Amino acid sequence: MFQPLCSTCRTTTMLARITHGAWDFDIRTFECPVCTGIHQVVADLADPMKSPKANGWLHGQLQAPK
Numbered sequence: 001m002f003q004p005l006c007s008t009c010r011t012t013t014m015l016a017r018i019t020h021g022a023w024d025f026d027i028r029t030f031e032c033p034v035c036t037g038i039h040q041v042v043a044d045l046a047d048p049m050k051s052p053k054a055n056g057w058l059h060g061q062l063q064a065p066k
């Protein structure tokens with residue numbers, strides 16, 4: 001999972017919570033464990049189940065084995 005570095009102390013932040021902004025993206029709140037700084041990142045859900053490429057792959061998996 002993508003975890004941004006704290007802009008203050010360069011420590012890897014911890015994911016504190018995810019807020020759903022809309023159907024196709026969410027807002028991830030990261031908290032720095034050292035200086036307790038808060039960093040918010042808007043992230044695409046990038047749901048593989050919704051991608052046309054993944055759907056094709058799933059359909060392929062659903063075919064009866066030969």
Ligand SMILES: [Zn+2]
Nearest residue numbers: 006009032035
């Ligand atoms: Zn920090």
